[in-house]
Amino acid sequence: MVRFAFLGRVSTEDLQDPVESRRWQLSRAERLVAGRGRIVAEFFDAGQSRAVAWQRRPESGRLLEALEDPDRGFDAVVVGEPQRVFYDNQFGLIFPLFVHFRVGLWVPEIGGAIDPDSEAHCLIMSVYAGMSKAERRRIQVRVRAAMSAQAEFEGRFLGGRPPYGYRLADAGPHPNPAMAALGARSHRLELDPRAAPIVEQIFALRLAGYGARRIAGVLDADRIPCPSAHDRARNRHRDGAGWTVGTVLALLRNPRYTGFEVWNKQSKTEVLIDPHNVGLGTRTVMRWNPHEAWVSSQRRAHPAIVSVDDFEHAQRTRALRQARRTYLLRGLLCCALCGRRMEGAWNNGRANYRCHHLRATGTDLPRSVFVREDKIVPHLAALLIRFKIESTLHRSFEDADIPSDVPGQVATCRELGLTLRYDHRAQMLTVHGDQGEIAIRLL
Known part of the structure; x- marks a missing residue:
């Protein structure tokens, strides 16, 4: 009597019952080996897509490891259905291992049993593996075609996270009678009374000529929670620290705020895990589709926050150029706490510099660092004098004269390739060069 190991697989993506699926696959395998042997081991993958390589499936990978063990406890492997375990080129990659380990x-x-010397057997199994891929692809095409039609002709909300400014509302029983019988409900978008006015404000600021960074600054100054902080239940993977340029631009570019449903902005794509080892299979990634591939509803599907004209105008509007402002230390001044260059920030009619990258939680770092330009520039001359005294730091500076004016001193720093580092906690200004550094305490 031959000792068999049973191999099966079920994917829960199409709402199959793993228990029932395992039962009928095992029953089919038992009928095949009846009178010839008995099943002594079982390898059954639940919740695994057929496109996943055997090495990455928990139970199938365990079976591959068992093949190498002379004391594996079974002599052959029986499957309940070939389309369940083989996909695309998997049979050609896996069956030689069975032959090798006998x-x-x-x-x-x-x-x-499959005869490795039979061309008919190998051809039949390759056909079943190809049929498995074709079946999966056919399901994908049908589902995408149906969802495209539902979005275009019905304006149906097809699931996912509601855009900032909207919330989900009940829209009655699910249109699929089978789903409705199970109690499933469909949903629609309705205005969020707290977030919708913020979206209106963002578009109004954009139409007034504000850039994305400036808009984010206005919202943070007004202590308005960003989208991830507004809905923490759906954004646990984000810190919700504040508004960013990317968040503002994403809202400004979302056509769903015009009241029309838009689908297929992103789609799943399968890419090779390792191009040099095709046997590892593929992984699924989300990628943005080109604008012409988006599907828009033919009529309004939910309340609009902005008009179509204002939305299109916002896409064409560029941020107004503000009055020319001079930042003497632009590109020279860095934050000693994070090492990044500090950006210019005009406030109260004078130049300032700030660093807003200190958002790490659980540390003693401040949320941001802010320093006035007129607190830094009076110390440039003293620092350059010390450089001249300690000329070993920069031989090219030995015979140079120290400019008396601040712009000249800044130009000298640039010529020598120096960097200014401001330490907020110690109130220290450090001039850093390739061959050393000199620090001075700010008053």
């Missing part, structure tokens, strides 16, 4: 592979469609 483990038989039994399949109901063959009526017994």
Whole structure:
């Protein structure tokens, strides 16, 4: 009597019952080996897509490891259905291992063991693996075609996270009678009374000529929670620290605020895990589709926050150029706490510099660093004098004269390739060069 190991798989993506699926696959395998042997081991993958390589499936990978063990406890492997375990080129990659370790592979469609020397057997199994890929692809095409039609002709909300400014509302029983019988409900978008006015404000600021960074600054100054802080239940993976340029631009570019449903902005794509090892299979990633691939509803599907004209105008509007402002230390001044260059910030009619990258939680770092330009520039001359005294730091500076004016001193720093580092906690200004550094305490 031959000792068999049963191999099966079920994916829960199409709402199959793993228990029932395992039962009928095992029953099919038992009928095949009846009178010839008995099943002594079981390898069953639940919740695994057929496109996943055997090495990355928990149970199938365990079976591959068992093949190498002389004391594996079974002589052959029987499957309940070949389309369940083989996909695309997986049979051609896996079956040679069975042959090498002299483990038989039994399949109901063959009526017994696969003969490695039979061209007909190998051809049949390759066909089943190809059919498995075609079946999965056909399901994907049908689902995408149906969702495209539902979005275009019905304006139906097809699931996912509601855009900032909207919330989900009940829209009655699910249109699929089978789903409705199970109690499933459909949903629609309705205005969020707290977030919708913020979206209106963002578009109004954009139409007034504000840039994305400036808009984010206005919202943070007004202590308005960013989208991830507004809805923490759906954004646990984000810190919700504040508004960013990317968040503002994403809202300004979202056509769903005009009241029309838009679908297929992103789609899942399968890419090779390792181009040099095709046997590892693929992984699924989300990618943005080109604008012409987006599907828009033919009529309004939910309340609009902005008009179509204002939305299109916002896409064409560029940020108004503000009055020319001079930042003497632009590109020279860095934050000693994070190492990044500090950006210019005009406030109260004078130049300032700030660093807003200190958002790390659980540390003693401040949320941001802010320093006035007129607090830094009076110390440039003293620092340059010390450089001249300690000329070993920069031989090219030995015979140079120290400019008496601040712009000249800044130009000298640039010529020598120096960097200014401001330490907010110690109130220290450090001039850093390739061959050393000199620090001075600010008053």
